[in-house]
Amino acid sequence: MTEQRPEFTSAPGWQRDINPEPDYAWELRRTDAGWEVRARWWGYNDEPSGGFVGPREVLIRATDQLPLDVRRRGVTSGVMRRMEQVLGELVEEFAGHPSSGRSTDEFRLAIAADIQEMPRSPRESPDDYYRELLRIFEIVDAVSTEPVTELAEIMGVPKQTLKTRLRVARQRRVDAEREGKS
Known part of the structure; x- marks a missing residue:
């Protein structure tokens, strides 16, 4: 069971590290059992649109909530198997099929904020x-x-x-x- 709802970010700062810098960037993140998972979608306006749902990047990070011995072991195959479910949930929410409508609402609010600009x-x-x-x-x-x-x-x-x-x-x-x- 996940510990918190995903956080949806439009135009986060990490996209500046991608060369060339993407035209759009979105991130969903969630913490589960002491592990933070970040799924990142980004791209360029001249790429063909549509047809992709999965993220271009996934980051799995140990949080300070984990015991020291678990943090020392790092991301193991067991952690990867557990985070696979979390990543699946993030992908579903990004694609607009969340079990609750919150993520879709956040996506629409982020788009509305872009429109206001x-x-x-x-x-x-x-x-x-x-x-x-x-x-x-x-x-x-x-x-x-x-x-x-x-x-x-x-x-x-x-x-x-x-x-x-x-x-x-x-x-x-x-x-x-x-x-x-x-």
Whole structure:
């Protein structure tokens, strides 16, 4: 049985150690039986979106709650077997299928916070708006079975409006890439 609920972090500081620095980074962490497990998902806007659920990195760390002799042994095959279940739970929660809705709510709140950082409309700063919209959509697309519906709900816009804005964002990206190659 896990000792605490997972902590969901958007844009944590550890992503600065990845070269090149990713365009998005998410982490879920949980402590179980004195072991901290961190699962990290990160990526780049130019990667194909969707199709992956498992984390790119997993960190298992002994906490001070463990007796000294257990900490000295470190991560053993027995610890790995136990943490496999914890990791499975984190992956399920990241994918939006938690046994309780808390993790999904935290994910939606993190996405909503990212949206608040965007320009309020495409008219304010079109380049920034569409770049950020596409970045956020690709994060949602990576974990949601209905990313357009979910993002439209979080943004509070009609689904068709979001589809139109995504189409414009994708076209702007293609145009920018063509200009960069010329």
